[in-house]
Amino acid sequence: MREAREGPNAVLWVLVGLLTLACAAGGMQVAHVRDARAEDGVQHGRYGAALAAAKAEATAFANVDHASADEDLAAIAAGATGPLKERYTTDADRIAASLTTNEVVTEGTVLWAGVVRVDASGATVLVATTGTRSDRRTREPIARDLRLRLRLVAVDGTWLTSAIEQVD
Template sequence: MSVVDFEWEPAWEPLPAAQPAPRANGRALLRRWLAIATLVAAAGGGGWLAAAHYQTHLAGAEALEAAEAYVLRLTNIDADDVDRNFAQIAEGSTGEFKAMHTRSGTAIRQLLIDNKATARGHVTEAVVKSADRNHVVVVLLVNQAVRNAANPEPVIDRSRVRMTMDKVDGRWLASRVELV
């Protein structure tokens, strides 16, 4: 039978005495403080960048929601209620698009009434193409069922719409609408 001696302990050597760190001269101390200040500024800049990115993302999401609602105003038309439809379109637009709609509204209004036209739109897909805090470009895929006196059965029209949304007095308004 073998005997195991558990009383053995390794021999520990004492650690060498710590030498005091050399005292930094004025230049070394200045460099150290500049390095610390640079790190703090960089961390703060990253926070600012993250906040700016969040604000842009939020603007894009808000404008996308407003564009989806607005394209439904444009694509849901009823000849029996055309004045209300046109008022809603004018209320949600600004700039170039509002001016164009105002100029051509009378002729389009009469055409819709004469042909007893109705249309129902549905957004199938919508994405933000570009965004900043006050200006967002959105692309929407829209299906629209159109019928009139000559065609009582609905005809499906599939459109891709690029809509520019601008933030005006806290509201997202369509400033440009294009079929692409």
């Protein structure tokens, strides 16, 4: 009779052990899903912030008027960092003089923008703008569409443009 009692106890202990393992595995899975959701939230935040910064910089880049050149160049510099910022601060007087001499007026709006890559340290965003450009030669505004690749870096929690390139 002693053997009969040990059989059910052993089966119960095996079931308890299996249930314990199942609970532990389930808990690890829940923790993994929670961590993945948190990382997704961080990544979505990066994506949105980089996209907004790129659109703002492209808008500033596409809208420059010789009559407000200092302010317009300062707007580009405000969203920039590194050599790009240096160009629009150090060379601002020279660029403004050229804009004034040539009576340059550019106007543009962002049609679309898309994030190509984003991580904690940087992002690449493609932006399409449409607008016009006029100068002393043309007198009348002519259509101008730009396709831009902006490279951004995170600086103290703010996305700043480190390079703007025209692409075909």
